Amino acid sequence: MKIKTFILACLLTPFMAFANYEKPVTWSYSTKSVSDSEIELILTATIEKGWHLYSQYQNGMALPLVITLEPNSNYQIVGTSKYFTEPKYTEHYNADFDDTERFLVGKADFKRTLRIVGNSDFELKGNIEGQACIEGRCVPLSEHFMLNVKGNPNATPQQPHGTTVTKTEIDTVPPVEKTETTTLTTTNTEKAEMSLWLFFLLAFGGGLLGILTPCVFPMIPMTISYFMKHGGKKQAIFYGFSIVFIYVLIGIVLSAIFGQGFANFISTHWLPNLLFAFIFIIFAISLFGYFEISLPSSWINKSSSNESRAGYIGTFFMALTLVLVSFSCTLPIAGAVALGAAGGGFLKPIIGMLGFSLAFALPFTFFAFFPNLLNKLPKSGGWMNTLKVCLAFVELAFALKFISVPDQAYHWGLLDREVYLSLWIVIFSLLGFYLLGKIRFPLDDEQPVQKSWFKFFLVIANFSFVVYMIPGLWGAPLNALSGWLPPMSTQDFNIKEIVYDGAGHEKPVGLCDHASFSDRLQMVTGLNGYFDYDEALACAKSSGKPLFLDFTGHGCVNCRRIEQEVLSNSRIQKLLNDKFVVCALYIDDKIIELPEKLQIKDNKGNLISKLGIKNTYIQNTLFQENSQPCYIVVNPEDESILSGPIFYETNVDVFEEFLKKGVENK
Known part of the structure; x- marks a missing residue:
């Protein structure tokens, strides 16, 4: 009986070891003849239901799909693009990180045309790296493929060109057919909608402030008086509609400029950020009253000359004249709305201008229906300039935010x-x-x-x-x-x-010695810990504390959420700093080289010399997990699991119980 049990255990062990190892994307590979000398390489990704695979054109925090072909003198790549042809990606605005994600679901074919320039048969090899996610966690992808390809008997052998298909840096997204913006989950949809609603309300508030400026406020009674004598309520409604139309049209133009592909450029590059900071400073100086920003008088005169035209056309040009005349006062406010919408996808600039214009047009329509209330309005005076100056100070403060972004990204150290x-x-x-x-x-x-x-x-x-x-x-x-x-x-x-x-x-609390890579990687503010498993394990053994492992990633959006909502909580931080040795293991780090003392060999004897690869190997082999975020409490004596794993858990009480269980089981 014992022998049977032993044999059964041996047979089941391989399956148990990988019971939790997730592989949400499976790949198949094939080639198709295009002509006598060319073939089409087809990589097919089958994505599990509920999961999504990030596109090659992903520009934000999430890791893009990267496909590389190993150089070989028997083929050439046709074309100069770095990317494989891929199907239409889906776009989703992540409100938490102001990031537009691009991903694929279901089944996706990635295609590349190759010219066969060698006579003999050869092996076509390549690698696939990327990230697949589901609500709550992400899984890094790493795949190696090999296909046997027949040579071209009529070919004249020559040196190949451009065999590398993609690199880790991401260029501006080339023209790709896009689908409608969809959402991953109901939760994400609600957050995105809340973000847009909040931006709409802020823009609406900006429109209300624009009404109170010296260029606009005195125009309200004069405009209403005109409508009462000539046009009536219908003309007033059309006047307000025209104002909204003009500003929304501006929003559509801004969407074409600030739409897809612009978010990452704004979030990382120094040029647009410094340009926006300069614009805000110019707006502030103008609002202080040192000079006036105005449009050419010929534009205003041309619009005014058309106001006398009968009917709705004349009313439209009245609205256009108001927009042009009020330019010097409203530009700093409307400009702030426009810059706030930059990089927020196609809808955000339009929604911003809609909110601003609705508030801006509201009094001209409202008081046409209730003219008696005009007497309740405050008289024009110095208070309007006071409002302008207050806005100038606020815009000056906002300008610093745009300077701060590239200052951090490029490590200038100015702010x-x-x-x-x-x-x-x-x-x-x-x-x-x-x-x-x-x-x-x-x-x-x-x-x-x-x-x-x-x-x-x-x-x-x-x-x-x-x-x-x-x-x-x-x-x-x-x-x-x-x-x-x-x-x-x-x-x-x-x-x-x-x-x-x-x-x-x-030394900081929780550390036995200096933590390697602390100059390049950051722990959650308030926590002290290590970034290498072996260093953390050695400290945990010497201190007798359990080891808390945080499998995270630079491109892990859900990891950032846990850090903000859970790991920054004072109760959690006190527990981690007092009772644990903390170790943050970045799975997707591709740059940091390990010193010789921290290098390890995998189960095939291959030397692992990069931090990210080592962390991935440890998570996969020791704990049979491969998703992030992933939190595990480990006994340093035998590396057994004391508590967990726990994944995307934003409830502080549940996370605290998970930690306390690890301490009790020690």
């Missing part, structure tokens, strides 16, 4: 966190002093500052915001501004670290 905060503190302090009447600008009235309860509470709110930011100079997290500030890792002066070092500690 560290405390420098950024210092500038914001100064900007909003000056705004507060302006509201108190201590600072004057060219277009401000010479009369004493008018006192009002609204301005009083605005001053309180403004200086409260300034006081809130001040502790950030010493390393306070300022969670409410986390999306606007540079990361904490750029903070040169952090009082928490100084106090800790002053207490006589030489």
Whole structure:
């Protein structure tokens, strides 16, 4: 009986070892003759239901599909494109990371035409790397393929050209037929819709501010008076519709410029970010009153000359004239909406201009129906210029955000966190002093500052915001501004670290020794740990603590969500820092070379010298997992699992129980 049990266990072991190993994409390979000298290589991906495979043209955080062919003197690639021909991809706007993802579902054929230039038969070899995801986790893909190809007896052997099909860098997306934007799950759809609704409301608020500027507000009673005498309510409705039409038309043009393929360019490249920062600064100076941004007078005169035309045509040109005349006041606001929409896909600029124009057109239509309410409007005066100057300070602060993006991406070191905060503190302090009447600008009235309860509470709110930011100079997290500030890792002066070092500690809590690659990889803020499995395992053994493994990735969107929602929680961080040795293992890192002491050999005796490959091998072979995010608590003595694995879990209480179970089982 024992022998039978032993034999059965031996037979089942290989299946048990890979029971959790997910392979959501299976590949098949074939060739098809195109002509006497050319063949078409076809790589077919079959994707499991619910999963999606990222396209070769993926530009955002997720890893793109990369297909490479091994060089061989027997073939040449036809064409100069880096990419295989692929089917129509689906696009999905990820609101959490302001990123447009491109992916494939179901079944997909990737094709490439090759010219056979060798007489003899040969083996065509290549590699496929990429990422497949389902709600909650992602799986890295790595596939090697080989096909036997017959030689061309009529060919004259020659040197091949351009045998490398793709590289890891991503060019601007070439023209590819696109499908309608769809969503992965109901949850993602709701988040994307919420993001667009929020942007619409912000743009609507911008339109309301535009109404209150000196170029527009005095026009309301004059325009309504005209409609009451000549056109009536129908003309007023068409007037408002014309304003909306003009701005939405601008939004459509912006969509063509800021649409697909532009998001990643904006999020990473220095040129558009510095250009946008410059535009915001110019807008701010204009709103301060030092100069006026205006359109050529010939444009305004041409539009005004058509206002006298009868009927709806004349009304349309009245609306166009308003848009042109108010340009100097509304451009900084409408421009901020347009720049805020840049890189957000096709819909975002249109939705932004729709929200702005609806609010902008609202009073001209509303008061045509209720003209008696015009008497309730405040009189024009210096308060309108005060509003412009306040907007100028805000736009000046926003300009720093666009400078900060390339500063981080290119490691310029110009806007560290405390420098950024210092500038914001100064900007909003000056705004507060302006509201108190201590600072004057060219277009401000010479009369004493008018006192009002609204301005009083605005001053309180403004200086409260300034006081809130001040502790950030010493390393306070300022969670409410986390999306606007540079990361904490750029903070040169952090009082928490100084106090800790002053207490006589030489190493951060949770570390036994220096963590390799800590200068190139980042742990979640507030956590201390390692980036190499062997270093973390050695520390866990010496300290007697369980080992917490975080299998993550640079391109893992769900990993970022867990980091923001769970691993940054104070309860979770205290538990991890006090009771565990933490190790973050980046699966998709393709750059970092391991020093000789950290290199290992796989089960075939091949040397593993890159960090990402080592981490992938450890996850696959030791824990029979291959998806991210993946969290496991390990006993350092025998490398057995104490708790987990746990994957995409955003409930802090559940995650805390998972950690406590690991401590108890130790």
